Amino acid sequence: MLKDSLQTIQTHKALSPHYTELLEILEEILILREEYRHRMNPGIFPVAEKFIPAKLAGGLPLVDFSALESDLAAPRDYFLALLEIAEKRSPGETGEMARKIRSGEIDFNDLIYESFNPPAPDEEEPAGDGEENSFDLVELFIEESLRPALEQVVAAHGDVVARSTWSEGYCPICGREPKIGEVRDDEGTRYLFCNQCGFEWQYRRIKCPFCGNEEQQTLAYFTIEEDDRYRVDVCNECKRYIKIVDFRDSRQKADLDVEDIATLHLDMLANDEGYD
Numbered sequence: 001m002l003k004d005s006l007q008t009i010q011t012h013k014a015l016s017p018h019y020t021e022l023l024e025i026l027e028e029i030l031i032l033r034e035e036y037r038h039r040m041n042p043g044i045f046p047v048a049e050k051f052i053p054a055k056l057a058g059g060l061p062l063v064d065f066s067a068l069e070s071d072l073a074a075p076r077d078y079f080l081a082l083l084e085i086a087e088k089r090s091p092g093e094t095g096e097m098a099r100k101i102r103s104g105e106i107d108f109n110d111l112i113y114e115s116f117n118p119p120a121p122d123e124e125e126p127a128g129d130g131e132e133n134s135f136d137l138v139e140l141f142i143e144e145s146l147r148p149a150l151e152q153v154v155a156a157h158g159d160v161v162a163r164s165t166w167s168e169g170y171c172p173i174c175g176r177e178p179k180i181g182e183v184r185d186d187e188g189t190r191y192l193f194c195n196q197c198g199f200e201w202q203y204r205r206i207k208c209p210f211c212g213n214e215e216q217q218t219l220a221y222f223t224i225e226e227d228d229r230y231r232v233d234v235c236n237e238c239k240r241y242i243k244i245v246d247f248r249d250s251r252q253k254a255d256l257d258v259e260d261i262a263t264l265h266l267d268m269l270a271n272d273e274g275y276d
Contacts (some may be wrong), residue, residue: 002034008255012262019262021089025137026261028085029144030041036078037148044070044149047157056164061175062157065116068109076101077109079145086137094138115142116175127256143176143196150174150197158199166201167210173199178209181233183197183246190244200256208235208243209242222269230263232270241275 009023009030016023045063055062080101083094100106153173165174169195178192181203191200192209207214218236221244227251234241243266245254 002030004253005030005255005258008258012258015173016262019264022261023087023258023265025085026258029082031080032078032085033144034210036074036081037151040074040078040148040152042152044072044154045073047056047153051159052160053164055172055173056161056166059168060125061170063174063265064155065113065175068113068116072109072112075112075145075149077150078104079108079111079141082141082144083138088139097138113140115139123276131212144171146174146196147198154197154199161199167204169203169207171199175198178242180243180245180263181254182256183248183253185243185248188248191244193260195257195260198257208238210239210240211235211238211254213237224266225267230266232266232275234270234273234275239275240271243270 006027009027013020013023052062080098080255083098083198086094087098095105101108151171153187158173163174164172169192170177171192174194176196177192179195181192182189182200183190183205188205190203190205192203201232203209204214206216206219208219213235215237219233219234221231221233223231229246231244231246232241233244243260243263245256245259245263247254
């Protein structure tokens with residue numbers, strides 16, 4: 001899988017050279033993820049099997065981040081290793097954060113809790129000039145730091161979840177909202193992808209994953225440059241959007257981790273059109 005992902009990255013570098021730096025960062029992340037996937041101890045996020053049916057029936061993800069009690073020492077180490085990827089490109093920007101985490105001035109568990117339980121919009125502090133790109137990269141690393149541990153939950157329980165009647169727009173494993181999805185098979189089934197844990201789940205085509213809107217006249221999509229392999233599904237009720245890839249004609253397997261980075265222009269277009 002890693003080899004295929006790295007090959008896909010090389011293809012996108014050739015097609016979209018303006019994304020080269022971000023794709024090179026993703027390259028390093030995927031190599032580091034593979035290393036930590038093998039060294040991550042199982043059971044960081046234990047799931048009681050007897051409660052799985054009731055949780056899924058009640059719309060509750062298997063891992064509860066509303067009250068974080070897990071030992072996150074291993075994800076913390078992974079996060080610090082991820083910060084080094086940014087630090088070697090821009091010395092000083094993330095080095096101070098790493099120092100504060102090691103010293104205990106910043107509690108890593110608090111970073112994780114806040115990423116799943118963000119403050120209300122009016123409570124957020126605006127980023128200063130020049131901080132946005134750095135913050136976005138740190139945000140990516142915070143999300144990525146849990147990926148190997150949560151992949152273990154997917155490996156253990158993903159089949160059970162896939163056979164369930166889960167119909168929510170957020171991930172049934174970890175509760176994170178999707179950023180990207182894929183259309184597959186002859187029926188055009190839509191699957192949503194969770195960047196946080198790597199799980200994909202089936203979801204209705206004519207339904208907003210964020211507000212549940214099913215009114216066809218307020219749901220739309222757009223593409224660019226006549227490339228209908230990529231589109232953006234938008235909801236005019238909640239003004240949210242999700243990127244969708246459709247590789248059925250080429251029979252190419254979509255690597256949604258890579259495609260999410262390689263389609264940042266779609267995020268910018270959606271934002272310009274007033275969608276969040």
